Amino acid sequence: MPMGDVQKLRELCRNNSLLNIRTKENSEAFKAFVCLILQAVVHKLHFGNSRCYKPVSDFVTIPDEAFGLLILENNFEKWEKYVSDGRKSKLAKKTSTKYAPSDKSTNWAGNPKALARYNSYYMMIRDRRLLVEQQDLENDIKETFSVKYGVKGRQAGKRRFADMNRNEETVEEEMPALNVAAIDSFFR
Amino acid sequence: MEKIAGENAFICKWIQRAFIHSKLKFWRAPRLINVGTINYQYRNMRSDLESDNSDDDEREDEKSTYDRAAYQKYLRNMPAEFLKQIKDSATKDNLPPGLVNVSESSSTEVSSMRTTVTTLTFATESEEMEYLYSNENKIEIRSPFVYKSIANFIFPTVKFGADSDMKFTEPNFGKTVPANKKEQARRICEKIVVHLGRTLNMGSGYSIGVLVPFWKAYRTEIKDELVRYRANVGSQAKEMYLEGKSIVLNNIYLLVQSLTLI
Numbered sequence: 001m002p003m004g005d006v007q008k009l010r011e012l013c014r015n016n017s018l019l020n021i022r023t024k025e026n027s028e029a030f031k032a033f034v035c036l037i038l039q040a041v042v043h044k045l046h047f048g049n050s051r052c053y054k055p056v057s058d059f060v061t062i063p064d065e066a067f068g069l070l071i072l073e074n075n076f077e078k079w080e081k082y083v084s085d086g087r088k089s090k091l092a093k094k095t096s097t098k099y100a101p102s103d104k105s106t107n108w109a110g111n112p113k114a115l116a117r118y119n120s121y122y123m124m125i126r127d128r129r130l131l132v133e134q135q136d137l138e139n140d141i142k143e144t145f146s147v148k149y150g151v152k153g154r155q156a157g158k159r160r161f162a163d164m165n166r167n168e169e170t171v172e173e174e175m176p177a178l179n180v181a182a183i184d185s186f187f188r
Numbered sequence: 189m190e191k192i193a194g195e196n197a198f199i200c201k202w203i204q205r206a207f208i209h210s211k212l213k214f215w216r217a218p219r220l221i222n223v224g225t226i227n228y229q230y231r232n233m234r235s236d237l238e239s240d241n242s243d244d245d246e247r248e249d250e251k252s253t254y255d256r257a258a259y260q261k262y263l264r265n266m267p268a269e270f271l272k273q274i275k276d277s278a279t280k281d282n283l284p285p286g287l288v289n290v291s292e293s294s295s296t297e298v299s300s301m302r303t304t305v306t307t308l309t310f311a312t313e314s315e316e317m318e319y320l321y322s323n324e325n326k327i328e329i330r331s332p333f334v335y336k337s338i339a340n341f342i343f344p345t346v347k348f349g350a351d352s353d354m355k356f357t358e359p360n361f362g363k364t365v366p367a368n369k370k371e372q373a374r375r376i377c378e379k380i381v382v383h384l385g386r387t388l389n390m391g392s393g394y395s396i397g398v399l400v401p402f403w404k405a406y407r408t409e410i411k412d413e414l415v416r417y418r419a420n421v422g423s424q425a426k427e428m429y430l431e432g433k434s435i436v437l438n439n440i441y442l443l444v445q446s447l448t449l450i
Contacts, residue, residue, distance in 0.1 A: 006432050036432050040424035067347045071425050079429050087430065109348050109418055118348065 006032045013076040018069050022128040027137050034141060037068040052146040055138035057129050066121035074098045074108055313362040320400040321358050328405040341383050343417055357407060361396045377403045
């Protein structure tokens with residue numbers, strides 16, 4: 001279940017104003033974008049391993065983020081049709097993406113317009129990442145992830161079951177230091 | 189000699205067995221070394237100096253395999269001068285000793301097959317590039333470890349191939365090309381080579397002889413991986429997006445959850 005407002009993200013896509021995603025007003029949309037799209041761009045495993053410990057800008061590069069925005073913009077209409085008509089609709093399958101040269105070809109990456117848009121996203125992200133507001137927002141996202149999924153990752157090996165059963169109250173106190181040297185106990 | 193009986197005999201028997209076993213364990217078959225090539229050179233040198241005309245058939249007969257002890261003995265009998273010449277010339281250009289030739293006129297100078305190749309001169313950079321692109325032998329040996337480091341370095345930073353197919357496969361590595369007009373493929377290649385820590389040539393940047401064979405070895409994989417990566421990300425993002433949406437659209441969940449999902 002994604003955090004953030006998916007509806008706001010949809011509105012931004014509809015109005016073709018994804019360049020404003022990294023602003024204070026659209027912070028909820030950005031959260032939804034991180035959960036939905038960036039997870040796919042920065043492989044799921046890598047994302048899952050670092051979301052609780054690092055802010056987004058530490059493990060997601062600027063090209064990654066720009067590429068995610070471009071994919072969202074390119075495929076938005078197609079995905080919306082899937083949502084409205086169902087996953088197996090033929091109409092949605094036939095609809096072309098925004099930067100595709102024709103209905104049949106899917107080579108949208110070679111389109112110079114797509115490249116220009118990607119560059120503009122890149123510049124925007126590079127500038128906005130330096131702002132204090134955005135850094136705070138990223139820290140917020142990190143904290144919410146750590147609350148939801150826990151800071152401690154899944155342990156491997158025998159001890160993980162022992163730790164699961166152990167309560168904080170039952171932890172034994174440390175033994176106080178003895179005045180007698182350890183070797184003396186052999187003679188008593 | 190007194191006869192050992194009872195427990196002592198039993199122990200002795202086992203000690204004997206253990207001794208034999210240990211001997212067998214550490215015994216190794218003598219390694220056979222092919223010294224035919226060295227032998228051939230040595231004969232060449234000798235024949236040049238003594239001006240003997242020997243037949244090729246005889247030379248072929250001398251190519252044979254020796255065990256380790258015989259090989260050591262053979263090396264000891266060989267004059268030190270010849271041995272040193274062979275070793276020096278072989279280590280000079282990392283050549284196998286079979287390619288070394290010694291001229292009669294100057295016995296101290298050693299020429300090799302490799303040097304004749306490297307002395308190829310080209311009038312322009314484009315000629316050299318054409319030669320390197322067309323020659324199938326001029327390609328670096330592909331290493332999976334190198335490719336892995338390339339993949340980790342490239343794919344987080346590069347998403348699109350801005351060049352055409354021709355420019356991507358055979359970019360212009362000439363030094364006269366200004367920095368603004370360098371192809372994307374060339375920039376990628378140079379970045380990778382720097383990232384891998386290859387030694388720089390004297391002067392500015394890497395030479396064509398380094399960059400072209402390297403790019404020839406890895407270009408197809410890089411391009412394929414870029415295309416595959418884009419397709420994978422698109423399909424995964426679609427799934428994630430539709431999963432997020434289905435919660436909103438489903439009427440049952442709509443009553444329980446608001447549009448703002450936590």
